[in-house]
Amino acid sequence: MAVDIGGTKIAAALVADDGRILRRSSVPTPGGRDADLVADAVLGALADLDATDRITHRVAAVGIGSAGPLDVTAGTVSPVNIPAWRAYPIVELLRTAVPGVPVALAGDGQCMALGEYWQGGAEVRALLGMVVSTGVGGGVVLDGRVQTGPTGSAGHIGHLTVDPDGPRCPCGGRGCVEVYASGPSMVRWAREQGWTPGSSAGVAGADGAGLAAHARAGNPVARAAFDRGARAVAAAIVCAAALVELDEVVLGGGVVNGAADLLLEPIRTGLAAIAGLEFIRRVRIRASTLGAEAGLLGAAALGLAATTPSPARSRE
Structure with a gap:
């Protein structure tokens, strides 16, 4: 069973060990500061699967992907975009809901990367998944294992500094990838440079979709x-590839899903312009083939990993 917890929605799915999604459900993430209300939404997503018999007899494990910060050792999450949950014991909640099976927790970007590794179709040993949306996050999978770090914070590629003299990031750092590449950051910069939303491109929205429409219109x-x-x-990909010798980078998230035509080639061109070492220059960069399902599939693989030595490599 897979659970994907985000600031907008909570999704759950029953996933076969070959990656087929057998059944899924989704509920809105409640706002406000009532922790129990959010917990009830998670349990409601499980109930919507209408899978009591499957839960009792067929579920081998539960994998949870959540927005962070999180602490995988403690089994708690404190998602920035879910203010009701601070150090919330999500693993305990799921252990109670689905007793007798392993429960594993990782970040949503880590699960996206693991899902792409497992079901994305590329035969790779080292993969970086990047989620470019309202923020920028990601995860690294090496030899079938997602790298979570001691507490679960590994993969925050959006907070790599690409310009030490750049703007301050809300995280407190300076020149982070996120202040250049997230959807809101690109819109903010464009407006500072004089761009105004309008109907000239057929889209009036002051958001990433509107900005993309204007970019396509010239x-x-x-x-x-x-x-x-x-x-x-x-620049972030070059740094990551130099550190762990990546085979492939998979880009997903709302910004990439809506504007891959405006980003992929410039990213490849940018890498070629600044990368010197051959093993960095040959890194493959592609858009996600799984879309929103990547996180659920990665959470499923994470859960399966708790039952076998290296489950995500079952496709090899």
Whole structure:
């Protein structure tokens, strides 16, 4: 069983050990500061699967992917976008709901990377998954194992510094990838440079979709915003590849899903422009083939990993 907890929705699925999603459900994530209300939503997503018999007889493990911060050792989560949960014992909640099976926890970006590794179709040993959306996150999978770090915080590629003299990031750092490449950051920069939403591109929204429409229509500031974000992502990929010798980088998230045509080639071009070492230059960069399902599939693989030595490698 897989559970994917985000600030907008909570999704759950029954997933076969070959990656087929047998049944799924989704409920909105409650706002406010009532922790029990959010917990009830998680339990409601499980109930919506209408899978009592399956839970009793067929579920081998539960994998949870959650927005962070989180502490995998303590089994708690404190998602920035779910203010009701601070050090919330999500693992304990799921152990009570689905007794007698292992329960595993990882970050949502880590689960996205693991899902792409497991079901994305590429034969790789080292994969970086990047989620470019309202923020920038990710995860690294090496030889079939997602790298969580001591507490679960590994993979925060959005907070790699790509310009030490760059703008301050809300995290407290300076020049982070996220302040260049997240959807809100690109829109903010474009507006500072004089871009205004309007109907010239057929879209009036002051958001990433509106910015993308203007970029496709030839607006130079909108296009420059995407190029600027792409250069930051490329610099982060170069750093990550130098550190762990990546085979492949998979890009997902709302910004990439809606504007892959504006980002992928500039990212590849940006990498080629600054990478010197051959093993970095040959890193493959592609868009996610799984979309929103990557996180659920990664959570399922995470749970399966608690029952076998290296489950995500069953496809090899």
